[in-house]
Amino acid sequence: MKKICLITCAILFCASLAFGDEVQDKLSPVATEELKAGTREMISSGINSDDAIGMTKLMLQNRFRHQLILSAQHIIMNAQRQGLPVQPIMNKAHEGMAKHAQHKDIVQAMERVRSRYAFAYQQARTVTRNSAQMHYVGNTIAQGLAAGMDEEDVGRIMQSFQHRAQEMTRADAEQLARETFMATRTMTRLGVSSKAAMELVCQALQNRFTAREMKRMRNTFMTRSRNENPTSLAKSYTNQIQGGKVSGGSVSPDMGGAGPSGGHGGSGGHGGSGGHGK
Amino acid sequence: MGRRILLIAGILLLCTGCGKHYFRLNGDTLHMYLKKSDAKSVYFSSSLDGYELHRARQVAATTWEVTLPANGEFTYYYIVDGTVYLPPCRLKEYDDFGSENCVYAPDL
Numbered sequence: 554m555k556k557i558c559l560i561t562c563a564i565l566f567c568a569s570l571a572f573g574d575e576v577q578d579k580l581s582p583v584a585t586e587e588l589k590a591g592t593r594e595m596i597s598s599g600i601n602s603d604d605a606i607g608m609t610k611l612m613l614q615n616r617f618r619h620q621l622i623l624s625a626q627h628i629i630m631n632a633q634r635q636g637l638p639v640q641p642i643m644n645k646a647h648e649g650m651a652k653h654a655q656h657k658d659i660v661q662a663m664e665r666v667r668s669r670y671a672f673a674y675q676q677a678r679t680v681t682r683n684s685a686q687m688h689y690v691g692n693t694i695a696q697g698l699a700a701g702m703d704e705e706d707v708g709r710i711m712q713s714f715q716h717r718a719q720e721m722t723r724a725d726a727e728q729l730a731r732e733t734f735m736a737t738r739t740m741t742r743l744g745v746s747s748k749a750a751m752e753l754v755c756q757a758l759q760n761r762f763t764a765r766e767m768k769r770m771r772n773t774f775m776t777r778s779r780n781e782n783p784t785s786l787a788k789s790y791t792n793q794i795q796g797g798k799v800s801g802g803s804v805s806p807d808m809g810g811a812g813p814s815g816g817h818g819g820s821g822g823h824g825g826s827g828g829h830g831k
Numbered sequence: 832m833g834r835r836i837l838l839i840a841g842i843l844l845l846c847t848g849c850g851k852h853y854f855r856l857n858g859d860t861l862h863m864y865l866k867k868s869d870a871k872s873v874y875f876s877s878s879l880d881g882y883e884l885h886r887a888r889q890v891a892a893t894t895w896e897v898t899l900p901a902n903g904e905f906t907y908y909y910i911v912d913g914t915v916y917l918p919p920c921r922l923k924e925y926d927d928f929g930s931e932n933c934v935y936a937p938d939l
Contacts, residue, residue, distance in 0.1 A: 595856060648932075652858040701925065739922075739936075742923060742936075
């Protein structure tokens, strides 16, 4: 027993030395001891060592103030502690540096991303305990927020969803959550306002749409938005559902009941239709 | 008549600086093209690899190409002659720096 303890301690000691050496080797001599300690803390909190060292090194190369680098490290460690994905936050730092954004703005943008994911994952945890499903729904909500969804509108959608989910099996409810937030994300990415997107999916949920119908609606919406203004289209869909033309189980021909099409790019090019105003 | 010619000439002049953007899917490889008549250097940056900059290949006088693995959706933008450039694209999201990024979705 003593031997096992001794071996375990030796392994842990060697591992910590290895981390220390890696940080020391790759960040010296430009980084202060405080930054190296922050980087080691990131690694010991579970962040990939290449990512932790890489981000710190890149920020040093871009002449960030040490205080800002420490803030960036804390944002990532917070995300890690909260069980949020850290890659989108690190990506934001890289994106900001590639775009030559102000250093302060980059760190603020990283915090905005963390905050979006924190909210999105909090919502997703109310939908499912299945880790894979929760991550999928959480990421979809966060991406919808990045495209222009308001947190309040996400909350309203979630209320409608919870009401609808009471009548469903867990598996069906998880599918419906995925499709609901995918539809919302697609619409906002196409330039539909948060409110219009929320009203449409809430109306669909109130009219007992299934996951399959929600998916069909998203596909036909994408197809029709090639030639029609996405915001007008969202309002028209809402009116159709509200007017009783469409209910769960009967997607009307007006809404493209023919099902998914999703033709691929080819040589046509992107239309750039619809504004993207908030 | 003169006015009409002026109008057409004006529109043509405006469009010479415009970019056209399209893509082709070839198996599991995605080819993205940017038509930009006045560009001297074009870089592509995306969430696929942490926004690393990749020099686009000039395949015709005004056409630039990047080749990517077609495995899921990603956000992207271009840097044309040192300046961030967002081509006309259907799907967009805010970039948290006061601008936007294009979104590529396989099912678009």
